[in-house]
Amino acid sequence: MLSNSLPKTLIIVPAYNEEDSIASTLTTLMRIREKISTVDVCVINDGSKDRTVEIASQFDIVLLDLPQNLGIGGAVQTGYKYADKHGYDIAIQFDADGQHNADDLRELIQPIINNEADMVIGSRFLEKTQYKGSSARRLGIYYFYLILKFLTGQRFTDPTSGFRAKNAKVIKLFAENYPKDYPEPEVLILLHKKGLRIKEITAHMNARQGGVSSINSWKSIYYMAKVTLSIVMQKIIKE
Amino acid sequence: MSITIFSFVVVVLFFLIIIESVRRGVLETRDSILWIIMSIVLGILSLSEGLLEYLADLLGVHYAPSLLFLVGLLGVLIMIFDLTRRISKLNHKLTNITQEYAIFKEETLDEIEQLRDEIAQIRKKEEE
DSSP, X not given: OOGGGSOOEEEEEEXXXXXXXXXXXXXXXXXXXXXXXXXXXXXXXXSOSSSHHHHHTTSSSEEEEESSXXXXXXXXXXXXXXXXXXXXXXXXXXXXXXXXXXXXXXHHHHHHHTTSXXXXXEESSSSOOSOOOOHHHHHHHHHHHHHHHHHHSSOOSOXXXXXXEEEHHHHHHHHHOOOSSSHHHHHHHHHHHTTOOEEEEEOOOOOOXXXXXXXXXXGHHHHHHXXXXXXXXXXXXXX | OOHHHHHHXXXXXXXXXXXXXXXXXXXXXXXXXXXXXHHHHHHXXXXXXXXXXXXXXXHTOSSTHHHHHHHHHHHHHHHHHHHHHHHHHHHHHHHHHHHHHHHHHHHHHHHHHXXXXXXXXXXXXXXX
């Protein structure tokens, strides 16, 4: 495929206090941008208190600098609003902490280019990959898998994966309405209710390079309860 | 001083504070309605022991003043729930404004940079 026939793509990188890993993440993404000119990178600084902005602004990116910390949902939604406003065909969420693998990007957007899906999820567990989470984490992910299978009837092997590509239809939907608290699993319910197609592909993820995961192990049971409640609420919420 | 008069005086003072707050613009009118209704209901109930006794009897409450607590507590619950709803709504608005601001700032800075470049080019030409 010729590069000029590629869809306009925005890679959304939410960053909150990611000074340790943002530079290497952006370097990787810039290499992709050099190869494919229709790709833009958008960093959303979610009110970081460290040097995230200073580092990010040295790269050729769109920097959306939130004056207040909105949390992951609000930060990522800013990216979708920007993408919707500037007519991007595809948006990809890419974590700043270096967990996501840029080599998978092309495979991630292929089902959208082929119009096979409205959203594509990069899954760590669809096939056996190098990724090894702790057994507690895998158990948690399996628990969400069961809940979502019960609520949507579809199998999501990695419902908490943030590595996802969306088409323009989903971008528009997210610009207007994006779950704030635990967006990854909640979004699956939202799209299912709207009758949009979700597909999973295999993604290879690395261990975190820096920063602190939004999931602390000792709080995990409380976290699971809150996410469960959010998922169920999302199911019954009125549009 | 009996508790009846004491509680009535408190309610009246409270009522006056509400009205004064609205008058000074510290409290918005629509926010004051729930408070005014509550203070009037509490005022009536605390003053007329007969009414309170009658209602308590009707509801099978043996100790009439405890009905007063119940009414007050329910009022407070409604009030807090209303407040939580308002906070959610404000939060939603604040999120929206923050996002719009960030996007606007990015676009404006871009434009300013472009304008600067253009100005610099024009100056260069003039010098030549």
